[in-house]
Amino acid sequence: MGGSTPSGLVATGDPSERAINAAAKVSxxxxxxxxxxxxxxxxxxxxxxxxxxxxxxxxxxxxxxxxxxxxxxxxxxxxxxxxxxxxxxxxxxxxxxxxxxxxxxxxxxxxxxxxxxxxxxxDKGIDTVAEVGDSSALRKAEFVMAIGNPLGLGESITMGVVSVIEEVVPVSLNQNGVIDWEQEVIRVDAAINQGNSGGPLIDLNGRVVGINSMKIADFGVESIGYAIPINKAMPVLEELMAQGFVSRPYLGVYTLDLQQYWRQQDMGDLGDLFGEDPEGWLGEEEGSGSGAEDSEGAAEQGKDGEEPDGGEGEAGGTSSDLKLPDNVLAGVIVLEAVGPALKAGLQFNDVIVDFDGHAIGTTMELRKYLYSKKKIGDSIEISYYRDGELKKTKLKLGESVAEE
Structure with missing residues (x-):
């Protein structure tokens, strides 16, 4: 006697066969x-x-x-x-x-x-182009596969499920321990290892739904990998193919978080006490503090092309006699001003605390405000401290350009 599918459920066939066909389609x-x-x-x-x-x-x-x-x-x-x-x-x-x-x-x-x-x-001899899917249609527990070249061993396919559809992961763009950006990702439990970075995450229809990019590699952590949603990636990729870079509002400041500066100053006092630089922290790049590591072994995602530098850990270049009111505990120190910021009068050791009435306490908040709230050519009012005095200036945001 034949069976029937319970009401409300859809028969989808053998998942293993779908996986085999999907992998063969994309590989x-x-x-x-x-x-x-x-x-x-x-x-x-x-x-x-x-x-x-x-x-x-x-x-x-x-x-x-x-x-x-x-x-x-x-x-x-x-x-x-x-x-x-x-x-x-x-x-x-x-x-x-x-x-x-x-x-x-x-x-x-x-x-x-x-x-x-x-x-x-x-493109000679290239017969297969991957089909781009829709990452917004993903569901929790949906089967997905990561295809790539782990450890340089050649093509490998791993399978798992979507653990979290949308997750925000803090990252250190310059791998200096400063959390200066947040990446929106898909979390999966398919194994992603060194060498998998850049490969496709595909669904069982053989469509690319993400670009594998990171994993958590802390001791005791298993099967937590991340992929960039293809819907988030495609506008960026189209712009890269069209002009070689992504246009964003450009302020023109090299920065250091005030909190990081105070932390390094405290470590300097500790170094004086012990007669040495404890753990090599003074003026050096700190170890990764993001907790999320890419599959090349670190959470680094590179230099911010909009702010010429987004917190490089260069506290050694910042004056030790920074003057601020006692109640100012967060802000962004200007290490160097170029472009629009220089024209507006911003200088070394100015401490930015506000954009258009919105508090700015870190480089990440600075970037997020610029990229999500502003457009190229918009004006912006900046509140900052110089020699302990609160000042304001306005400027017109420029456009980021490709680096030489």
């Missing part, structure tokens, strides 16, 4: 990414890397691996999506196709804030 569009950087030796035989090696002789060597997925073909090029941190610092980027062929790739555009980048390769 030909998945590539491995090789980040090659210049390594050399300077005077005295010391090892030089990246920009330091450019001045002398050196050789290109593999500095990191990641993954990517082809989402578009146009005018003889195939466009690959990956993470910014996968290609950061690369002198040369190569893409490895599923048939093992290695092709040189060019960086079309990259964006550190969203941790996204677009590469291009010759």
């Amino acid at each position: 030909p569009a998945v590539v491995s990414i090789i980040n090659e950087q210049l390594f050399g030796f300077g005077l005295g035989g010391q090892k030089l890397e990246g920009d330091d090696a450019k001045e002398g002789e050196g050789i290109l060597r593999e500095a990191g691996v990641g993954s990517g997925v082809i989402i578009k073909k146009k005018d003889g090029k195939a466009y690959i999506v990956t993470n910014y941190h996968v290609v950061a610092g690369a002198q040369k980027v190569r893409a490895v196709l599923t048939n093992g062929e290695i092709r040189e790739a060019s960086v079309v555009g990259e964006d550190q804030i969203t941790d996204l980048a677009v590469l291009a390769i010759d």
Whole structure:
């Protein structure tokens, strides 16, 4: 006697068969990414890397691996999506196709804030382009798969479920322990390991619903991975393909959080007490404090292209005689002003505390206000302290441009 489907439920077929078909559909569009950087030796035989090696002789060597997925073909090029941190610092980027062929790739555009980048390769022989899905249609407990190149071992597929549809994860863009941005992500329990970064998260229909980017790698934590929702990624990717960078309102300040400054000053007092720099904190970059690590091993997402620097941990460059009223406990110290900020009169050691009547206590709040509340060309009123006196200035926000 035949069975029947209970009222209200939809028969979807064998999930394993759907997974096999979905993986087969997308896999030909998945590539491995090789980040090659210049390594050399300077005077005295010391090892030089990246920009330091450019001045002398050196050789290109593999500095990191990641993954990517082809989402578009146009005018003889195939466009690959990956993470910014996968290609950061690369002198040369190569893409490895599923048939093992290695092709040189060019960086079309990259964006550190969203941790996204677009590469291009010759489209000869590229027959499969991944279908872009709808991340807003995802449901809790829905099966998803992460495809990529973990540990450089070649293509791998892991499966899990959507744990959280929308989660906000604090990150340190410059990997200096300062939480200066928040990334909206999908949380999954599919295994995401080093090398999976930049690869696609797909649903059982074989559609890309996310770009795998981070995991929590703390001791005792298992199966907590994150992917950038494809609906959030696509507007950025389209802009990167069109102009190579993302246009955002531009203020023009290098900054340091006041709270971080006070913390480093306190550690300086402790260093005086013990006659040394405790744990190497004075004027140095601190260890990651975000708790969320990308699958290349850190929560770094790169330099903010809008604020020329978003809290680099350069307290050593800030005057130790900062003058503020006793009740001012939060704000953003200006380490350097350029562009619109310089024209408006902002200077070294000014402490920004307010935008348009909204309190600004951290670099993250500064960025979030600019990017969510303002547009290029808008005016903004800035309240700041200089030598203990509250001042105000107005300026017109500029437009971010691609870095040389």
